[in-house]
Amino acid sequence: MPVLTAATRAEIERQRDRYPQPRSAVLPSLWAVQRQLGQLTPAGMEEVAQLLGLTPSEVEAVASFYSMYFDHPVGRHHVLVCVNVSCALRGAEEIVNHLESRLGCPSGGTTPDGEVTWEHTVECLGACGGAPAMQVDHHFQENLTPERVDAILDGLGGR
């Protein structure tokens, strides 16, 4: 029983046909799966493998290498806070502490209502000119203060 929708499968086929070799479409295909399912599941990765002519283990080996794919359920919104040097020099720890107390769960955790997953990362996000910074659902939020973080979280709705 396929877990991917016809639209996701069509997107994977479109990606596959863009490249000289179908295997190059693994990363974009995994993104399509994660957009639909919210995470990568064994069944979803198996379908990617079928569509690209690979074995499931070849796809899983790739998926597990990259930090932006989730192998577990996450909240409806994802907050990623940079704690590398440029952000740390301008108050990233305060932002991290604020998020932890406001959301009530440690880095990597999800709020009990399943709305928000947040984590801090040492991987520089490329927003050092607007430090401290974070990404919310892949969009940059910069020059953060606890008050601005509150306004951004309020804007997500539901919390």
Place this chain on the structure above:
Amino acid sequence: MAEHKLLTEHFGTESLQTLPVYERLGGYQGLRKALQQMTPDEVVAEVKTSGIRGRGGAGFPTGIKWSFLPKDVHPRYLCVNADESEPGCFKDRALIDQDPHQLIEGTLIAAYAIQAPIAFIYIRGEYHDQRLLLERCVEEARSAGYVGCGILGSDYSCDVIVHGGAGAYICGEETALIDSLEGLRGQPRLKPPFPAVKGLYGKPTVVNNVETLSNLPHIVLRGGAWFASLGTERSTGTRLFCCSGHINRPGTYEMLLGTPIRELLEEECGGVWKGRALKAFQPGGGSMQVLLPEHLDLPLDMDAVAKAGSALGAGAMVFMDETTCMVDVSMRLVDFYQHESCGKCAPCREGTYFESDLMHRLEAGALTRAELGTLADICDNMNGKCFCPLGDTATWFVMSAYDAFREEFEEHCGAGGCPIKARNASLVTA
């Protein structure tokens, strides 16, 4: 010598991200000139004359890199390295956000010069909105005849494919980028063979940085000799410097190479914030060795900074004021490399864990002096002994900071906490 706007000339122009505005400001004239008035070899020669060196970190001359391609072996591929992930670096993001067509035009010029039928723009996964913007701009350029079959009526055809990564610093290393683009784990390959000989899909491949390529429309239009007249003899042109940390005006500043670092700090960045003194800075991103206030009069010149024991690298300047704990900064950078080590070779995979564990205990004031003494040994077992530069550079900042701030490192031993933070806290409450 000062701020000099070449790549950033039109930054801030409304709707510069759309084709009509880019064209109105002279956009795609460089590509037009290359295709209609120059042979591919003439473009390569012009870029060689310009002396431009790669802006991704290693600083290798671009025209010479292109000339390593073996004659008459096709297809060849161009990969645009937009996997910008160096700690402190955000210039490529600015170039994409502000002037995406400039990058696409430069990409097409390079692709024409090396006669590539496809150019791949590999952009880091975190630059999600930037990827969507580039995809839209590529389609816009395609519908205007700049991308696709028979570009501008010539017999040259080129497709541009924007490829999003998924979170891996190592994919900025050119052979890891190629592995990732082939749908593999992004791990570096043994060189030689270099990508120019055997790269993507085993074919000759050039990997160039976003900023390098954004320069090409200007070099083609105004000539390599003109470009070479900017900057210094061996560091020609301008560079975008990403300035961050304890300064009044963080941001991206385009400077003529050769300008003193002090001028960048004092005039563009507005100096160190809160009236404090500068303690240290990093001139080339997280990988590069620490420099001190006495180095502020160095010119923004790749060779001069290298001679001082560091590097301009990817153009990221991180300034740290007198309250900064160098152990804390070192710990964060070591954590970064430990997180980003791809696991392929043992010195990096294991060494970064040893480094990280040691630095965490040091910052917590829980390390003994004898244990601190092993830091140099750990780093010595990594530097120059790793499969790729990631593992080497994982030692550079921490060792340079250990050399320059030895007392501060030693003060942390057995202190039960961070002595610098304790002093700062007493300053704040006083």
